Amino acid sequence: RLILVYTVGVFPNQEACFMHLGICIEGNIASGKTTCLEYFGKTSNIEVIAEPVHKWRNLKGHNPLALMYQDPARWGLTLQTYVQLTMLDQHVTTMTSPVTLMERSIYSAKYIFVENLYRSGKMPEVDYAVLSEWFDWIMRNIHVPVDLIVYLQTSPQTCYERLIERCREEEQVIPLEYLEMIHQLYEDWLIHQTSFKVPAPVLVIPADHDVQKMFCQYEEHRGKILMGSK
Ligand code: DCP
Numbered sequence: 001r002l003i004l005v006y007t008v009g010v011f012p013n014q015e016a017c018f019m020h021l022g023i024c025i026e027g028n029i030a031s032g033k034t035t036c037l038e039y040f041g042k043t044s045n046i047e048v049i050a051e052p053v054h055k056w057r058n059l060k061g062h063n064p065l066a067l068m069y070q071d072p073a074r075w076g077l078t079l080q081t082y083v084q085l086t087m088l089d090q091h092v093t094t095m096t097s098p099v100t101l102m103e104r105s106i107y108s109a110k111y112i113f114v115e116n117l118y119r120s121g122k123m124p125e126v127d128y129a130v131l132s133e134w135f136d137w138i139m140r141n142i143h144v145p146v147d148l149i150v151y152l153q154t155s156p157q158t159c160y161e162r163l164i165e166r167c168r169e170e171e172q173v174i175p176l177e178y179l180e181m182i183h184q185l186y187e188d189w190l191i192h193q194t195s196f197k198v199p200a201p202v203l204v205i206p207a208d209h210d211v212q213k214m215f216c217q218y219e220e221h222r223g224k225i226l227m228g229s230k
Contacts, residue, residue, distance in 0.1 A: 020098045021228040022091075022145050024105040024200075026190065027152030028182050029174070030162040032207050032214060033103050036152060039218050040101050040225070047095060051103035052086040057170065066170040072122035080117070080131055083109045084138075091144045099226055106144055110135045111196040112185045120181060146200040147228040150221075151190045152207035156180040201230040 025033045034050065041048035056065040056079060064082055067075035087106040114131050117123035138144065156179040163171055163179070188195040190202050203224060205217055224230065 020095050020100060021147045021226075022095075023099065023101050023148045023150060023225060023228060024107075024146050025101060025103055025150050025152065026105065026108055026186065027207060028154055028156065028159045028179055028186060029171070030159045030166065031152045031154045032162075033152060035211060035214065036150070036218060037101055037103055039215060045098050046226070047097035047100045049090050049093070049100060049102040052090065055086050056082060063170070069170050069173050072117055073124065076117040076123045077127040077131065080109065080114050081134070083113070084131065084134060088138060088142065088144070092142065099228075105146060105149075106135075106138070107146070107196075107199055108186075111189050112182060116181050116185055144199075148225065148230065149190065149198070149200050149202045150225060151186070151202055151204045153191075153204050154183075154207045156183045158208045159183075203230040
């Protein structure tokens with residue numbers, strides 16, 4: 001029996017354990033992350049963790065995601081605090097498969113979405129400082145392992161078209177400029193690597209193509225993804 005052992009670490013809820021490979025799928029809003037996860041989710045030995053958007057849309061009857069889009073200055077901190085918590089929860093969940101694919105990460109929540117709210121003047125400095133303190137505390141005290149980042153690289157225009165097509169109610173207010181800002185933050189972080197620390201090697205997959213072409217690309221990259229190499 002083949003046993004894949006990649007790294008050894010300690011989770012807060014476990015004794016020392018043999019970990020598996022943790023891969024994060026990153027990309028702009030509507031870049032196709034869910035389709036990518038669903039595709040690889042059909043493979044045995046891969047556990048897929050979808051982004052907890054349903055939680056952000058319904059927290060005890062409240063919809064922090066919709067509130068954030070309606071009034072980012074008032075509700076940005078509320079949503080992003082909850083996003084940070086739900087992402088951390090996913091990162092430290094005990095994994096049973098050799099490979100886990102996760103949609104986004106606690107890193108992009110902070111480096112992309114919180115950063116965007118702050119830089120665009122929609123998040124007060126004190127809110128940004130509180131979130132940053134939380135984030136830094138987590139980084140210092142909790143092991144958040146990522147072995148590979150798969151970056152689905154799209155043009156903002158493609159994401160905008162997909163966004164309009166999928167018609168998620170909360171997102172109707174998103175303008176193209178918002179996607180352009182998210183895109184730029186992703187490019188600076190993962191391609192130019194000039195903004196924030198990149199926690200793992202980055203595999204870039206061009207993702208403006210239609211679904212069939214994307215499936216072909218996923219097949220081409222399957223080996224690398226499952227071995228956690230770029
Ligand atoms: N969001 C946010 N802050 C975060 C993470 C996400 O405001 N830290 C928002 C952006 C979207 C919604 O949550 O409006 C869902 O995010 P994703 O883009 O990650 O999920 P999608 O379903 O759009 O991904 P894809 O279409 O690529 O599958």
